[in-house]
Amino acid sequence: MDVVLQAGDADDWVYKGEGAANLILSYTGSSPSMLGKVLRAKKILNDKAQPAPTCEVFSSSEQLVWGEIPGLVESLKQDCLPQAYAQVMSQHLGANHVDGGVRARVSTEFLEIVGKNVLSSRPAWRVSASAIDTSADSALLISDHSLFSGKPRRSSCIAVEIKAKCGFLPSSEYISQENSIKKQVTRYKMHQQLKFHQGKISKISDYDPLDLFSGSKERIRTAIKSFFSTPQNNFRIFVDGSLGFGGMGGGADTVHPDEIEKCLEDLTKVSGLQPSDFIELLSEAIFKSGVLDKLLATQKLDDHDIEGAIHLYYDIISQPCLVCKNITDAELLHKYSVLHSLSLDKSCKIVRDFLIAATTKDCSLMMCFRPREYETTDSEYDSVFLESVNRTNDYKAYFVDLDVKPLDKMPHYFKLDQKIVNFYTKNGEVGRVPCDSSKGGSTGGDDSKAQLEH
Numbered sequence: 233m234d235v236v237l238q239a240g241d242a243d244d245w246v247y248k249g250e251g252a253a254n255l256i257l258s259y260t261g262s263s264p265s266m267l268g269k270v271l272r273a274k275k276i277l278n279d280k281a282q283p284a285p286t287c288e289v290f291s292s293s294e295q296l297v298w299g300e301i302p303g304l305v306e307s308l309k310q311d312c313l314p315q316a317y318a319q320v321m322s323q324h325l326g327a328n329h330v331d332g333g334v335r336a337r338v339s340t341e342f343l344e345i346v347g348k349n350v351l352s353s354r355p356a357w358r359v360s361a362s363a364i365d366t367s368a369d370s371a372l373l374i375s376d377h378s379l380f381s382g383k384p385r386r387s388s389c390i391a392v393e394i395k396a397k398c399g400f401l402p403s404s405e406y407i408s409q410e411n412s413i414k415k416q417v418t419r420y421k422m423h424q425q426l427k428f429h430q431g432k433i434s435k436i437s438d439y440d441p442l443d444l445f446s447g448s449k450e451r452i453r454t455a456i457k458s459f460f461s462t463p464q465n466n467f468r469i470f471v472d473g474s475l476g477f478g479g480m481g482g483g484a485d486t487v488h489p490d491e492i493e494k495c496l497e498d499l500t501k502v503s504g505l506q507p508s509d510f511i512e513l514l515s516e517a518i519f520k521s522g523v524l525d526k527l528l529a530t531q532k533l534d535d536h537d538i539e540g541a542i543h544l545y546y547d548i549i550s551q552p553c554l555v556c557k558n559i560t561d562a563e564l565l566h567k568y569s570v571l572h573s574l575s576l577d578k579s580c581k582i583v584r585d586f587l588i589a590a591t592t593k594d595c596s597l598m599m600c601f602r603p604r605e606y607e608t609t610d611s612e613y614d615s616v617f618l619e620s621v622n623r624t625n626d627y628k629a630y631f632v633d634l635d636v637k638p639l640d641k642m643p644h645y646f647k648l649d650q651k652i653v654n655f656y657t658k659n660g661e662v663g664r665v666p667c668d669s670s671k672g673g674s675t676g677g678d679d680s681k682a683q684l685e686h
Contacts, residue, residue: 235336242345247353272372324530333374377598377630378470388502389602391470399445406540422656437462452515534589541586544579545642
């Protein structure tokens with residue numbers, strides 16, 4: 233870890249975005265070694281009662297869960313858990329789609345100055361919820377996957393960030409009968425209803441994760457079109473590394489039709505592609521790359537659902553099961569008693585798989601595109617050919633935000649799951665605005681809808 237960032241370096245780093253656990257800073261200075269890099273700086277929650285979004289240290293119980301993976305527990309002592317966990321995720325998602333990055337030492341002064349500099353760029357709700365962790369002594373330096381590495385070319389590069397969420401319906405036998413709706417309606421759709429009720433969003437998204445993960449080009453296109461009307465924190469577009477569409481901190485809700493139209497016009501100017509061609513390019517690359525197949529397979533490591541895994545969590549931490557305490561259904565109690573009788577090794581594996589799956593249900597996929605300048609068979613990048621414009625485009629695909637989920641978030645996952653399902657079961661679809669347009673194609677404006685489709 234040779235890189236050290238001091239107070240004098242702070243002005244070279246600007247706000248690019250953020251998630252629950254990290255601020256993403258983009259480099260604007262002139263150091264050749266830093267060009268094309270972003271810095272992931274850890275955040276702390278302002279509400280100390282909330283569970284931490286990422287692991288800082290492993291409890292004795294977490295050491296049991298992760299101890300089977302060589303080097304992972306040891307990596308915490310060396311302050312390189314993200315790189316070690318990236319190796320774990322690369323076994324599932326493919327080494328060419330995961331970037332472990334390198335640790336960069338940071339001074340307290342650097343973090344304090346950066347924190348003040350980016351304050352006006354952060355969404356207000358993010359500022360209320362969290363702040364940069366000025367006690368950290370390092371941050372993660374990774375490639376900016378909204379750009380291609382190397383010397384910039386004449387043509388612009390367009391990158392898309394997709395937070396795909398969970399792409400399957402669970403079928404676990406441990407899901408209670410009263411929660412059986414989970415086997416028919418996606419978690420994303422049900423959570424949208426609760427968020428609408430809570431006032432966190434002003435419109436229910438048309439996005440259906442089952443479309444994106446379907447393996448059908450037509451349904452993938454439907455999913456992409458739906459992102460334009462309600463990107464929320466699921467969809468962002470970057471042009472040469474700068475945000476062109478979507479929310480800075482994952483806070484975009486409904487987008488005005490004029491903004492959609494302007495975005496589509498700008499995309500056409502810089503890429504030379506009509507909106508329908510751009511959607512075709514993205515859907516073709518998703519289909520051809522198979523990256524979502526890997527993501528879905530990893531998500532499906534969660535084969536017990538939280539309603540099963542939560543019981544094993546209590547066994548691992550050697551505490552009485554607080555869930556069983558409130559169950560009166562004899563048949564259900566018998567099923568859960570079978571779980572409680574599993575060996576510690578088996579329990580740890582199921583919970584470990586659940587946590588790995590949880591990472592992939594919350595990560596983002598970055599896909600970056602640029603026209604191929606010369607026809608070659610030995611390019612370092614994959615390519616997709618667009619027949620409509622007779623052009624080959626290079627692309628690369630990387631998963632980002634692959635953080636270890638803390639074991640002590642299990643009760644939170646269970647409570648949130650029950651809250652989402654209970655609300656949907658009682659209220660159904662309460663926030664959908666009646667609309668004549670086809671599923672996934674509505675953008676709130678006839679002009680922008682026509683641009684997407686033609």
